[in-house]
Amino acid sequence: MKRNLYLNVQDKETALQNFLSAFEDISPKKEWIPVTESLGRITAEASYARYSSPSYNSCAMDGIAVISSHTKNASEDCPVLLAPEKDYLEVDTGDMIRPPYDAVIMAEDLIEAEGGFRIIAPTHPFAHVRAIGEDIVTQEMVLPSHHEIRAIDISVLISAGIHEIPVIKRPVVGIIPTGDEMIDYRETPEDGRIIETNSWMFQNLVTENHGVGRRYPIIKDDPEKIRSVVSDAVQDCDIVIINAGSSAGRDDYTVHAIRDLGEVLTHGVAIKPGKPVILGKVQGKPVIGLPGYPVSAYLTFVEFVVPVMHLFIQQNARPPKRV
The missing domain is CATH 3.40.980.10 (MoaB/Mog-like domain)
Structure with a gap:
């Protein structure tokens, strides 16, 4: 030759x-693959959230859930004593906030006292509370098309209720x-x-x-x-x-x-x-x-x-x- x-x-x-x-x-x-196996893949189309995250009003801190109006007169000169159940419930980060409680006071800001906790400053509605959809709202676009999926994206997709995702083959x-x-x-x-x-x-x-x-x-x-x-x-x-x-x-x-x-x-x-x-x-x-x-x-x-x-x-x- x-x-x-x-x-x-x-x-x-x-x-x-x-x-x-x-x-x-x-x-x-295009092909569909599990989200858990999608690291490094490129999205074929936009993905939209099925769930909100968080899906409920939740505590952002450890401490007590309170009725904010019961704290309005608190000051260093005139501390307010909060009684359990009547004024507060003890909570941990991630717990659901249910009415009538509408705010959280951090454990670090509480003064233990006989019959409950004393506070020296008022709080306001939704203080230290993560509202529904704070991170992700249902039907919100989570990832655009032609996006290279990162480790953090996988966490977000799972939080949004997305289990499979269309990626470019x-x-x-x-x-x-x-x-x-x-x-x-x-x-x-x-x-x-x-x-x-x-x-x-x-x-x-x-x-x-x-x-x-x-x-x-x-x-x-x-x-x-x-x-x-x-x-x-x-x-x-x-x-x-x-x-x-x-x-x-x-x-x-x-x-x-x-x-x-x-x-x-x-x-x-x-x-x-x-x-x-x-x-x-x-x-x-x-x-x-x-x-x-x-x-x-x-x-x-x-x-x-x-x-x-x-x-x-x-x-x-x-x-x-x-x-």
Whole structure:
């Protein structure tokens, strides 16, 4: 098989724009999952509260629930003695406040006395009381769409009575490492052998960008085997990455596999490192050949795989760090 020559090397912006334009029909899909398993997922639509929180008027402090009008004349010069049940009930934080009691006095502000508690300052209705819906009101929007769910959001959702939530389905990214010289990391490297690590980097980069990585076994430099695995991966995945074999070597078969199965949109981009990247389309799905050199692999993943993943989740890329 003859060498792959870069006949039409494109600048990065043009290559990326043409690549994304080829998949304008891609749109996010929705799935429902338990709220308790939703950390890091992206909401597909807004969620609205089923319950108010709190759902009743509750004590915000430990102390006594009082009838506020019975405290209006209290002062340091003229303390007021409050009698149990007649004027107050002892309460703890979170207890329900029931009429005729309408306020709470903190335990720290009470003076124990025979027959009850003395107070030296008046209080007012709803002092130290959490009113119904103070945190969340029924039918209030709890989370907007396209929001990345945080740990604190899960607590709020549960408080609002939301048990399942619609989230954007994560794209499945097939990762196919290739190369006669590549071995599994659990094997001992000998002369001429290299531990394959890129696929693990890709899998975790996929996870960081709201996708699901599906690693395939290392494929030898055999054009038929590569073509067969790519064909199977396209059936099972939303995006397929073929790592290594993208350059102009005698055993670089990635571009031929993509061309045989679909269409090569770009082979060669004017970036260094990363020039040999291949951007293709097979059965309407993005298929990307990434160089084997780890720095090139990382750079081209960030520049080309991440943007196409964002088509599936409608999420903007995080701005790069600048120094």
